[in-house]
Amino acid sequence: RLRETLDIPVFHDDQHGTAIVVLAALTNALRVVGKDLSSIRAVVSGAGAAGSAIVTLMLAAGVEDVVVYDRLGCLSRHDETLPPAQRRLAEVTNPRDVRGDLRAALDGADVFIGVSAPGVLEAEWIPDMAEDPVVFALANPDPEVDPAEAAKHAAVVASGRSDYPNQINNVLAFPGVFRGLLDARATDVTVEMMLAAAEAIAGVVTDDQLNPSFIIPSVFHPDVPTAVATAIREG
Missing domain, CATH: 3.40.50.720 (NAD(P)-binding Rossmann-like Domain)
Known part of the structure; x- marks a missing residue:
């Protein structure tokens, strides 16, 4: 592999x-x-x-x-x-x-x-x-x-569509993942890193924002890349 x-x-x-x-x-x-x-x-x-x-x-x-x-x-x-x-x-x-x-x-x-x-x-x-x-x-x-x-x-x-609420777009995971991997000088992407990245993305949506039509942040949310990078680096 x-x-x-x-x-x-x-x-x-x-x-x-x-x-x-x-x-x-x-x-x-x-x-x-x-x-x-x-x-x-x-x-x-x-x-x-x-x-x-x-x-x-x-x-x-x-x-x-x-x-x-x-x-x-x-x-x-x-x-x-x-x-x-x-x-x-x-x-x-x-x-x-x-x-x-x-x-x-x-x-x-x-x-x-x-x-x-x-x-x-x-x-x-x-x-x-x-x-x-x-x-x-x-x-x-x-x-x-x-x-x-x-x-x-x-x-x-x-x-997966942008014309409906709750677009699940994998672009939310990067560039944060790549930034975190580079910062950590990682040699592999581990399951623990991916779990941490998912938790970080979920955590960007605060309790007062969360509702059935808003469960995932926008692909343009400025806090997502940093949150993901930090999670990957520490995961």
């Missing part, structure tokens, strides 16, 4: 950057609805580069119940037919061994995070989720569900 062969940090914006910002937004979304990371059920649609990185960081942050859904259905460790990449995800997720389609995965879930394809989530399925559900539909430019339709049923909705 590239990270193991180089003596400099390897940072992938669509993986590490997206995972950091998603965790920051999720942290604040759960503050809005009064839930804890350790107690939620989450569904991640998409088992590619972004999805796998998001799941890895969510697990490290304390989320215990994550179901990953992709074109093969809900990934299960008991499915011997899974390709290697999906099998690695299945081994650390889906503790209740949920099987079937996306709607089956969403039943009783607190959180949906989509990094997959347009239109895979029907807004009418959201009421099947737990009370005060959180929906992050991040496929760009066309999200998994129309944010306006999702907002009719979900307590908090985010997307």
